[in-house]
Amino acid sequence: xxxxxxxxxxxxxxxxxxxxxxxxxxxxxxxxxPPSRADLAAETGLTRATVSAVVEDLITGRLVTEADxxxxxxxxxxxxxxxxxxxGPAGLGLEINVDYLAACVVDLAxxxxxxxxxxxxxxxHSPADALARLVDLAxxARADATAQGLTLAGAxxxxxxxxxxxxxxxxxxxxxxxxxxxxSLLAVHPPLTDAVDGVPPLVVDNxxxxxxxxxxxxxxDGPASFLxxxxxxxxxxxxxxxxxxxxGARGWSGEIGHIPVSPxxxxxxxxxxxxxxxxxxxxxILAAAGLxxxxxxxxxxxxxxxxLAGSGAADVLGALREAGTALGVAVAGVVNLLDLDxxxxxxxxxxxxxxxxxxxxxxxxRRVLTAAWSPVTVRPAVLGADAAAVGAxxxxxxxxxxxxxxxxxxxx
Amino acid sequence: xxxxxxxxxxxxxxxxxxxxxxxxxxxxxxxxxPPSRADLAAETGLTRATVSAVVEDLITGRLVTEADxxxxxxxxxxxxxxxxxxxGPAGLGLEINVDYLAACVVDLAxxxxxxxxxxxxxxxHSPADALARLVDLAxxARADATAQGLTLAGAxxxxxxxxxxxxxxxxxxxxxxxxxxxxSLLAVHPPLTDAVDGVPPLVVDNxxxxxxxxxxxxxxDGPASFLxxxxxxxxxxxxxxxxxxxxGARGWSGEIGHIPVSPxxxxxxxxxxxxxxxxxxxxxILAAAGLxxxxxxxxxxxxxxxxLAGSGAADVLGALREAGTALGVAVAGVVNLLDLDxxxxxxxxxxxxxxxxxxxxxxxxRRVLTAAWSPVTVRPAVLGADAAAVGAxxxxxxxxxxxxxxxxxxxx
DNA sequence: CACTATTTGTTCAGCGATTGAATTATTTGG
DNA sequence: CCAAATAATTCAATCGCTGAACAAATAGTG
Numbered sequence: 001x002x003x004x005x006x007x008x009x010x011x012x013x014x015x016x017x018x019x020x021x022x023x024x025x026x027x028x029x030x031x032x033x034p035p036s037r038a039d040l041a042a043e044t045g046l047t048r049a050t051v052s053a054v055v056e057d058l059i060t061g062r063l064v065t066e067a068d069x070x071x072x073x074x075x076x077x078x079x080x081x082x083x084x085x086x087x088g089p090a091g092l093g094l095e096i097n098v099d100y101l102a103a104c105v106v107d108l109a110x111x112x113x114x115x116x117x118x119x120x121x122x123x124x125h126s127p128a129d130a131l132a133r134l135v136d137l138a139x140x141a142r143a144d145a146t147a148q149g150l151t152l153a154g155a156x157x158x159x160x161x162x163x164x165x166x167x168x169x170x171x172x173x174x175x176x177x178x179x180x181x182x183x184s185l186l187a188v189h190p191p192l193t194d195a196v197d198g199v200p201p202l203v204v205d206n207x208x209x210x211x212x213x214x215x216x217x218x219x220x221d222g223p224a225s226f227l228x229x230x231x232x233x234x235x236x237x238x239x240x241x242x243x244x245x246x247x248g249a250r251g252w253s254g255e256i257g258h259i260p261v262s263p264x265x266x267x268x269x270x271x272x273x274x275x276x277x278x279x280x281x282x283x284x285i286l287a288a289a290g291l292x293x294x295x296x297x298x299x300x301x302x303x304x305x306x307x308l309a310g311s312g313a314a315d316v317l318g319a320l321r322e323a324g325t326a327l328g329v330a331v332a333g334v335v336n337l338l339d340l341d342x343x344x345x346x347x348x349x350x351x352x353x354x355x356x357x358x359x360x361x362x363x364x365x366r367r368v369l370t371a372a373w374s375p376v377t378v379r380p381a382v383l384g385a386d387a388a389a390v391g392a393x394x395x396x397x398x399x400x401x402x403x404x405x406x407x408x409x410x411x412x
Numbered sequence: 413x414x415x416x417x418x419x420x421x422x423x424x425x426x427x428x429x430x431x432x433x434x435x436x437x438x439x440x441x442x443x444x445x446p447p448s449r450a451d452l453a454a455e456t457g458l459t460r461a462t463v464s465a466v467v468e469d470l471i472t473g474r475l476v477t478e479a480d481x482x483x484x485x486x487x488x489x490x491x492x493x494x495x496x497x498x499x500g501p502a503g504l505g506l507e508i509n510v511d512y513l514a515a516c517v518v519d520l521a522x523x524x525x526x527x528x529x530x531x532x533x534x535x536x537h538s539p540a541d542a543l544a545r546l547v548d549l550a551x552x553a554r555a556d557a558t559a560q561g562l563t564l565a566g567a568x569x570x571x572x573x574x575x576x577x578x579x580x581x582x583x584x585x586x587x588x589x590x591x592x593x594x595x596s597l598l599a600v601h602p603p604l605t606d607a608v609d610g611v612p613p614l615v616v617d618n619x620x621x622x623x624x625x626x627x628x629x630x631x632x633d634g635p636a637s638f639l640x641x642x643x644x645x646x647x648x649x650x651x652x653x654x655x656x657x658x659x660g661a662r663g664w665s666g667e668i669g670h671i672p673v674s675p676x677x678x679x680x681x682x683x684x685x686x687x688x689x690x691x692x693x694x695x696x697i698l699a700a701a702g703l704x705x706x707x708x709x710x711x712x713x714x715x716x717x718x719x720l721a722g723s724g725a726a727d728v729l730g731a732l733r734e735a736g737t738a739l740g741v742a743v744a745g746v747v748n749l750l751d752l753d754x755x756x757x758x759x760x761x762x763x764x765x766x767x768x769x770x771x772x773x774x775x776x777x778r779r780v781l782t783a784a785w786s787p788v789t790v791r792p793a794v795l796g797a798d799a800a801a802v803g804a805x806x807x808x809x810x811x812x813x814x815x816x817x818x819x820x821x822x823x824x
Numbered sequence: 825c826a827c828t829a830t831t832t833g834t835t836c837a838g839c840g841a842t843t844g845a846a847t848t849a850t851t852t853g854g
Numbered sequence: 855c856c857a858a859a860t861a862a863t864t865c866a867a868t869c870g871c872t873g874a875a876c877a878a879a880t881a882g883t884g
Contacts, residue, residue, distance in 0.1 A: 010456035012458065013841075013842045013869055013870075014869075016425075016842095016870060017869085017871095020423050020870090020871090037832075038833075047872055047873070050870080077830080077880060080832080080833085225660075225661045241658070246750075249637045252782050254751075255751075255781055258748045258779060258780070258781055259744075260673070260744060260745055261675060262675060263674060275779070329672045329675045332684070333672055334749060336668070336671055337665060337667065337749070339660025339661050339662055339666075341661050366684045366685075367683075367684035368670070369574075370662070374662065423871095424871070425839085425840060425870075425871045426840080426841090428840085432841090432842090448861070449861075450862075458842080459844070460863085462843075465842085488852075488858085488860025489850040490860085491862090492861080
């Protein structure tokens with residue numbers, strides 16, 4: 001890993017078309033309203049002739065379709081609007097978590113075309129068993145997608161833990177997994193999707209990362225850089241910089257739960273002391289609210305807290321204020337370091353956002369140097385608990401949009 | 413600022429050559445030993461014919477020269493090694509700090525060809541006055557460069573503060589600057605260099621950012637991602653990810669000095685409490701070591717502390733241990749968040765590294781989840797106090813290497 | 825209703841850059 | 855001295871973009 005900046009592969013003759021396919025498709029995807037070929041030519045600086053040729057490739061590859069006459073006023077031949085095809089490739093998103101499995105299918109345009117959640121406590125089951133159930137769920141999702149005329153172009157699996165490049169789950173504490181080689185365990189099943197352009201048929205990634213991508217995907221007009229915090233039993237963060245997920249040197253970025261917020265404070269199971277998780281993790285909040293022994297399923301605990309807080313329970317309000325302050329201390333550090341202007345409260349934090357937001361904002365305005373010039377926005381996530389599954393499917397779709405050549409080569 | 417990922421400009425016909433110029437030049441720059449045209453063809457996948465054509469452009473543009481016969485063994489026509497030209501374009505690096513001005517010139521190959529430091533307390537002077545002195549220093553640097561056959565292709569100025577896109581210094585607390593429009597103040601002087609490819613003749617950037625780039629530049633075989641910490645009166649950090657500087661949404665990333673390390677601890681001039689700067693900043697270390705009133709020049713304070721620590725002064729050792737622990741707490745949070753595997757102690761921390769390193773490492777191993785699998789390296793910076801000036805010059809050189817077409821168009 | 829202005833999208837010759845094979849250049853080894 | 859081997863160049867072919875001309879389709883105008 002030496003420092004060879006920008007060493008992209010050489011640009012061969014055909015790469016030109018590959019790159020322009022991506023450029024044009026990216027513009028179509030990012031546009032507010034269906035652009036015409038002429039619009040695209042003006043935006044990109046390419047000739048109308050070139051854009052026409054590129055668009056023709058995209059249309060025959062079923063990535064783009066012509067929309068109804070665009071609402072363009074004025075004289076002249078009416079433009080034909082271009083939109084992402086709703087019946088071409090789609091992404092399969094899977095999620096495996098402590099007490100549920102989920103599968104969903106998202107089409108190119110970003111619409112969720114299929115969604116199933118299977119509730120079950122997975123901790124007693126072996127990884128192989130859990131994955132077998134997941135394959136079953138995925139099979140049904142694929143059947144539904146096929147029935148709708150969609151073709152799955154890849155799959156991504158969200159796991160609540162650290163995943164290495166090979167797709168092995170190195171550590172998923174709440175699931176009780178350690179060094180689980182997901183791809184080889186899945187090899188006994190028929191492949192979920194075909195490999196496209198060298199990308200394996202199933203990509204495994206961290207839940208917090210994919211949830212952040214889901215948020216990016218669900219709100220195309222939102223900011224291009226933000227911090228997405230998933231508050232579950234552990235606290236994970238997905239860092240989106242300039243529209244792309246930042247994964248860190250080894251893909252293990254975002255462990256915000258173990259940022260120290262009180263250096264010699266409560267001992268943490270990670271071995272350190274005073275980690276954020278001990279103050280703003282789900283268990284810590286429940287304990288502070290006097291609900292320690294309630295043993296609620298992970299995904300209902302947040303809803304329950306929100307309900308109690310809404311009815312004005314004093315100890316719950318106090319617990320949330322304390323958690324929000326701890327969260328704010330950690331977030332202030334992150335914002336100082338990365339200069340982000342948006343923080344999204346996701347996962348279990350989303351329903352609690354009304355109570356967490358004020359203390360988080362207070363700490364930010366106290367501690368962030370640049371907050372005076374440009375304020376930091378703190379808002380709840382748009383997607384709910386299934387953000388990771390949707391984000392996983394969206395990551396597949398996004399890969400097609402940023403590199404359409406692979407799909408086109410496959411589709412013929 | 414909407415989320416339009418990877419919306420690079422379209423790829424026009426001529427971009428092909430532009431991109432391949434960058435690819436080939438980048439390989440030559442990154443190579444361990446002078447590569448031949450055939451090596452480059454094999455590495456990049458381009459044809460030997462194409463590589464020859466590209467290399468010819470680079471040679472006539474004075475970016476590359478043929479080295480002495482390469483030490484290649486075996487039969488066949490001997491290869492002609494290609495190296496970065498030492499007599500073509502060069503970068504001018506400038507630095508303005510509390511008690512000195514610096515100018516240096518770095519050639520394409522990365523050698524420092526000129527270096528001047530002018531010591532003077534700049535706080536009493538107006539920004540315009542300080543900049544006038546800097547222009548004088550820069551003029552002499554340029555004269556020296558010209559005498560050596562070099563052509564300045566751009567300049568960069570390092571400032572200890574926050575700089576916006578336009579080059580205005582929004583806030584440089586230790587210099588006492590606020591909203592200083594550097595480019596327009598410099599407009600009264602003749603331009604230091606010509607504009608190349610739309611980049612203004614002088615780029616203003618944060619000192620910590622440029623120092624990190626200097627480190628990247630000084631150690632080409634080092635890691636591609638690291639955190640570089642400049643410990644001066646304030647504490648700044650430069651974040652290098654994958655060989656590129658990460659600047660944040662607005663270019664104000666790296667304010668590590670105000671990460672909370674003891675949330676309700678000592679009040680900080682930023683308005684917060686318990687900021688790292690209050691525990692590991694130069695003033696804090698001096699105070700803890702019982703040297704508060706010494707009023708040392710900023711750049712000798714570190715040397716003095718190192719000297720005292722080397723001779724075993726107990727209170728200095730204690731102060732450094734305490735500072736190192738605070739630094740370690742903050743760094744652990746950063747490493748958890750960004751998953752970096754290398755931390756470089758730069759600026760005033762470099763000479764103190766022998767004493768700071770152990771407590772920093774201790775906090776990291778306590779608090780970083782992934783430290784067990786892949787250890788985090790903490791090491792002193794290679795460059796000394798002038799890292800920022802060298803890094804500034806290096807940033808100019810780096811821009812030429814990553815985008816040679818601009819220079820070639822200018823050179824004709 | 826005919827006519828013009830206007831904008832969109834396509835067609836086509838031209839051109840620049842890459843390609844692949846053939847050719848030349850230069851050295852080692854027998 | 856000759857064959858083998860490797861490096862670099864030459865050159866016709868090809869691929870994709872360019873620019874201009876052209877066809878298509880509509881709104882406005884008298």
